[in-house]
Amino acid sequence: MPPICSHTNNFYSRLVAHFYDPIMRGVENSFLETKRRQLLQHAHGRILEVGAGTGVNFHLYASQAQVLAVEPSGAMLKYARRRLAQGEAHAHIELLEAGIEDSRVKTAIPESGFDCIVCTLVLCTLPGLEDAIQLFRQWLKPGGQLLVIEHIRDTRQPQRWLQRAITPVWKHLAEGCHLDRPTDELLKAAGFRVVKEAYFHRWVPFYWGIFE
Numbered sequence: 001m002p003p004i005c006s007h008t009n010n011f012y013s014r015l016v017a018h019f020y021d022p023i024m025r026g027v028e029n030s031f032l033e034t035k036r037r038q039l040l041q042h043a044h045g046r047i048l049e050v051g052a053g054t055g056v057n058f059h060l061y062a063s064q065a066q067v068l069a070v071e072p073s074g075a076m077l078k079y080a081r082r083r084l085a086q087g088e089a090h091a092h093i094e095l096l097e098a099g100i101e102d103s104r105v106k107t108a109i110p111e112s113g114f115d116c117i118v119c120t121l122v123l124c125t126l127p128g129l130e131d132a133i134q135l136f137r138q139w140l141k142p143g144g145q146l147l148v149i150e151h152i153r154d155t156r157q158p159q160r161w162l163q164r165a166i167t168p169v170w171k172h173l174a175e176g177c178h179l180d181r182p183t184d185e186l187l188k189a190a191g192f193r194v195v196k197e198a199y200f201h202r203w204v205p206f207y208w209g210i211f212e
Contacts, residue, residue, distance in 0.1 A: 017075035045115030051122030055080030061091035113141030
């Protein structure tokens with residue numbers, strides 16, 4: 001079984017973390033932050049955020065939320081901690097430097113499960129995505145929700161061909177990011193029921209979904 005999440009905190013990882021927010025700023029301002037806000041208004045109670053990165057979601061959680069934010073990259077967490085130190089978050093947020101296969105994550109799961117699991121622009125990077133999806137099903141309480149934003153495989157040509165051709169190189173440059181994953185289809189095939197979903201296109205297709 002491949003690792004569900006792996007990461008090395010090398011020079012390149014630190015470089016990616018340093019430039020991540022500046023590179024994404026235009027995209028966030030043009031549409032992504034709006035989509036994040038629309039998604040996270042549904043987040044409540046005990047929340048697991050998978051792949052918290054630099055903490056771009058933190059200011060969007062309601063003040064009553066209790067968030068366990070896991071991220072395997074110590075370089076990324078450096079910026080997430082800075083956001084918390086600057087008071088950007090209203091919710092109670094605990095940071096954990098770990099991949100989701102880490103035993104520390106499993107021991108932190110509430111006895112009844114999480115109310116919500118949040119994944120934004122992270123499912124493209126997990127090397128063991130199908131295994132991760134099964135863990136999400138186990139970790140959610142009955143009636144709990146999985147909240148997702150992800151870029152996905154294009155249904156158009158030649159875009160789909162280009163995604164497939166570029167991904168072998170791109171995933172090494174972008175910390176494991178796969179451009180051509182049918183993440184929406186994989187979640188549904190794993191038994192998650194769609195509560196609400198939307199597709200939107202920019203340079204690649206994006207998927208926005210709430211699942212139970």
